[in-house]
Amino acid sequence: MKQTTTILRFAFAVAALFAGFNSAVAQTTSNKNGVTPALLLSFDGQVNNSTARLNWVMENETNCKWFVIERAGETGGYDSISVVDGINNNNMTTYSFADGHMLSGNNYYRLRQVDLDGAVRYSKVVTLSNNIDENASVKMSVYPNPAAATLNYSVSSAAPQQVIVQVYNLAGVVCYTGQQQLYAGTNQQSITLSGLKNGNYFLKVTNREGSAQLVQPFVKMM
Known part of the structure; x- marks a missing residue:
């Protein structure tokens, strides 16, 4: 009985030794061939x-x-x-x-x-x-130019959307900001120029996401 027990203990020890050896080899191989992902x-x-x-x-x-x-x-x-x-x-x-x-x-x-x-x-x-077609700049126009109290603009939109309308002077200062609703197709809108001095300005129409914009220059005269 003692001899059998000794043989079993020896067998378990050898199995454990080989299991540990195989595990170490697998880990070494993984570290050697593995590439840390970017x-x-x-x-x-x-x-x-x-x-x-x-x-x-x-x-x-x-x-x-x-x-x-x-x-x-x-x-x-x-x-x-x-x-x-x-x-x-x-x-x-x-x-x-x-x-x-x-x-x-x-x-x-x-x-x-x-x-x-x-x-x-x-x-x-x-x-x-x-949202605004990359060639839409050719579809936007302003009138009359020069303008007095009111500036009209015509713009095409592929789908209904709300836009931000701004007026800049030559120094890049925002002189007017407002929001207007465009509909699919050609839109005709207007803004009031009261309070603006005579000079050169830019009208900019931008979609709400800021992903597309249309710019046209105009002149304000009394």
Whole structure:
């Protein structure tokens, strides 16, 4: 009986030894071949004059081949619109990309990060709006010009929306701010110029999101 017990204890000890050895080997192999993944710290964007400007920040980036910028419209379906090469910097790295050909309406952007070993990761989705068509500036006009007490403007809108109407002088100082409702199609609106001195000004119409704007110069005369 004692001999059997001794044999069993020896067998358990050997099994435990090999289990510990195998575990250590697996851990060593993982540490040796594993690559610490890069961290996407932020991904955001803004719209200026119907151009989407995307920015993202990476950290601990050592294995990145490139970033594929993908865009989808309101009908869905992502398309690859550009590729940005990875810099591979252990510190924080800031990337940027400008899309000067936004789709009408909402634009959905995401990053497809492709590593040197073929691994693929996707970022969150950033939504940017292009409610006023990029060629809408040719559809906006002001009259009469020069203007006296009232300035009229005509503008086309793809959909109903509320806009911010502002008047600037040549020094960039805001002389008037108001809000007006536009409807789908051609709109004719007017603003009062009382209180403005004679001179040169700019009329700016901006959607509420600030993603698109129309600007036209005019002259105020008594």
